[in-house]
Amino acid sequence: MNIKIKKLLSIILAFAVVIGGLDFAGRLLEPKYMSGILEGAMIGEYYDDPTSHDVVFIGDCELYENISPVYLYENYGINSYVRGSAQQLIWQSYYLAEETIKREKPKAIVFNVLSMKYDEPQNEAYNRMTLDGMKWSMSKVNSIKASMTEEENFIEYVFPLLRYHSRWSDLNSDDFKYLYHRDKVAFNGYYMRVDVKAAESVPEGKPLADYAFGDNAYKYLDKLTKLCKDNGVRLILVKAPTQYPYWYPEWDKQMVDYAKANGLDYINFLDKADEIGLDWSQDTYDGGLHLNLSGAEKMSDYFGKILLEDYDIPDRSGEEEVARYWDGVIDRYEAEIARQETNLEKYGKVNPEE
């Protein structure tokens, strides 16, 4: 072989080994979120759903633990997805909405307004759970820029190995098992819990010095409103019916006023808990912070009717391709209910390994 070609091949091989090694190390060391904290895996699952959704829910745990797209499909034929993540900040919601609209054309986007209370970046760990799962696009770039706390560096999002390198001492079997694939942890974005922990003493909110939502939060709400209007998507503002974190009347008024001023619908489900039929001794798994499966299905049932009747969301239960997709999700859903109930019966908790 010609020496020059040999040299060239060696250089190419060396580069391949370097890149391959870095890629392997990156995959090995990044958190997998396959057990324990599952929320970090949810954003990425969205890309595996090949169907186009009519309703996309965007927001924090008040959506991904309270709305069951499976229930919406099974009972109303609504094809929906929850693009939710833990402590999702409004700018992250905005960029998720922007990305969603670039990929598909939903009829409605439902945004949970609790995140209006945050006006600046909060927590790196939560940022990661929202941002790491996003595919690279300008939406992701801008979302990272808007979300970074002072201690964070953009380059660590580009090369996650630079962030997660120190996990070498925390590696476990999951890190090897899920090197090149992930299991599904959610059901079209819904995080399921079947256990019950009654809401007994929900604390009242402490008085605040200033109840006005911040300028930054409003800036992104304005952007979200404009984005939806420009693209012909109905934006529905909601406040989930969970009892804590406390939702102040002053906050509620600002949302009522904002919706009115911008021609949007705002539904505060806290006021409709009785209509929904929520029983706080049965329908929450963590004392009123989040709904369990029973609560989420009640909530979905109530909201599903509204979506069909007031927003003309189509019933797509007759579409074969959509049905085929949902069959798989429903199977997993049923299996997960069975798994959690069995564990609950046997061990007293849904995830005995935790």
Add this chain to the structure above:
Amino acid sequence: MLFTSYEFLGFLLAVFVIYYLLPGKAQWPFLLLASYVFYFIADPRYLIFIALTSVTTFYGAKIISDKKESFAGWFADHKKEMEKEERKAAKAKEHKGEKKIFLAILLLNLGILAVTKYTNFTIANINSLISAFGNAEGLSFVNLVIPMGISFYTFQSMGYLIDVYNGKFPAQKNLFKFALFVSFFPQLVQGPISRYADLSQTLFEEHRANFKTISFGLERILWGFFKKLVIADRILVPVKAIIADPGSYNGFYAFAGAMFYALELYCDFTGGIDITIGVAETMGIKVTENFIRPYFSKNIKEYWNRWHITMGTWFTDYIFYPISASQFMMKVSKKSRALLGNNIGKRVPVYLSSFIVWFTTGIWHGASWNFIVWGLGNFVVIMISQELDPFYRWFHSKVNVAGTTGWKAFQIIRTVLIMSSLRMFDCYRDVPLTFKMFASIFADFRLSQLNLQAFIDMGITAQDYLVVFVGLIILFAVSMIQRSGSVREKIYGLAALPQFVIYYSLFMITIIFGAYGIGFEASQFIYNQF
């Protein structure tokens, strides 16, 4: 901009690419620009100080050099017409004129250093004196800017001025070239303290990209990052914990803290210098070595010939020798010999000069009594060592251990222990506490302190200690190989595959096991503060 920050790596990459894209003649002006940008990013106010030092030293040295040149010409023409005494007088007159300029520039720049760095230290001492006389009202402290690396660039500039004054070489004729010599960014913040005669040889030259030079530079940078990130910044955590709580961490912990600090300081400082030298090397510029495996030294004197070499030689050449050879010292020597006899008397000027050198070395490191006492501690140890020389010779005439491996190991361990003990002054907040903690090593030592959990409670895990230990073994192995020549040259002599495996492994180890990013405190290089 920390050397270990992403910003610095980005800056470096940009400088490197532009440097080699530029025509040769534009390379050094570009480096000057890059150096000033680097300094500007740290704090725009710093530029005033470094520019002032550069301009005053440049013109001072230039005037001295021009005067020397014109005097030499005049003297050569008129030498024959003059009597011996006239020649002597002319030289003295000339020397006096040069000396005035020299002293003016020297005092101005050392004055800037003294005011910026030592004003508050002086005020604190005055206040202590005032309060000792029962007056509670003290002087207020002043909020002064301390320019980054001022000790380094001032000493480097003054070394140049002294050399020009002593006629070692003519002054640089280009202000901007001189400004680059003073501000060359890789060595601006923590040295080495380069000599003009050394650095100027490659600093202003045109350089074309050369694979070997660039790869050697990158390898050196990588090695520096390994030492800094994998070892120094990891072991820094327990060092800080031990120092922060002397009440709990006494006895064996204080000893462990001193040893950890010895390792941390070595990896931090030599790692930083490796990065400096490596960065310069990638651009074809040769920066003086600052360390030669100092922890292999068999005595303190040897240690100081191998640790922070450029600082040691600076103090020797520009303080020790001039003081020793000064007229004042000649008089001291004469008087001490007359008073104390030849044997003891001849030592007095040497020790007095050494005392001054170590005092200034101490205070150069920092405006605190800890550093002064540390410097004087070195002086005392070296003096005792010299005084014990006859005893050592007697001992070796009786006990035949010299040259044996065991004896060498004993000497090395002894040196490391002495230097680590002295360095405790770097760590603790004041001198009395340092003495107390040193004493506690012997007085408060308890077997129960040999407890792994206690060390884990200091903030790093057992796995982290393992990483440090493995890192130490790698350091030791590399140092052993270094004794017979350049490790990089040896690796370069290997086949391509083993070369690749070695450097790729080092790269991956540094990336994965480096103590950087969130969860680790970004730590400044220790010598940046000097």
